[in-house]
């Protein structure tokens with residue numbers, strides 16, 4: 001006899017569980033953001049203070065809450081801890097809540113949780129180090145293809161499943177579009193972006209790649225102009241594009257359908 005999980009997979013209980021799960025995975029995302037670029041294991045050792053090296057006790061490692069209780073300081077040495085740690089946890093939780101509200105208690109939602117955290121981790125690693133780690137994007141491509149084949153809906157036409165061929169076409173679109181951009185821009189865009197967009201294409205399809213590109217370019221231009229006008233940065237300032245792609249991909253996932261329908265309605269005057 002099985003205990004029915006159904007009450008936990010719908011309505012407010014599911015939304016609360018999703019947000020809590022987002023906090024916990026967000027805490028793991030912090031570990032990935034900190035350790036992946038250093039090629040350290042994300043499993044061992046347990047979290048420790050980056051300043052004094054003291055292992056963080058279990059009760060001091062509760063997402064967001066511990067940060068508030070300890071008022072952003074290490075219990076052992078008193079060094080202040082970056083507010084980015086709770087911010088990443090909170091952001092991840094909010095995005096999980098949004099996915100739960102948008103897609104409900106389905107296997108696709110569980111997969112989107114993974115996709116969301118991948119985008120969050122990529123955003124911060126690319127911002128810090130101007131790299132997009134292969135550890136995320138390379139497994140992400142086959143996992144995305146498999147998920148699209150088995151459980152994902154078409155993000156732009158949700159009544160239908162995505163299917164393997166649409167996913168393959170999406171991955172190929174992402175790969176070749178960004179391979180061309182990387183080739184033409186001669187280093188302005190790197191191999192990390194190419195692999196990332198192959199993964200995004202596998203999950204969101206070719207329309208997702210196009211919309212992500214459009215949204216990321218708009219946001220990138222606005223931020224680039226802002227940096228030039230208000231911060232006096234030159235035209236050659238390197239701004240990592242991964243965070244814009246990640247934001248564009250998540251916007252495409254959540255509201256891509258609405259954006260496309262809006263465009264069709266208003267574009268045919």
Ligand SMILES: [Zn+2]
Nearest residue numbers: 049052074077
């Ligand atoms: Zn410390």
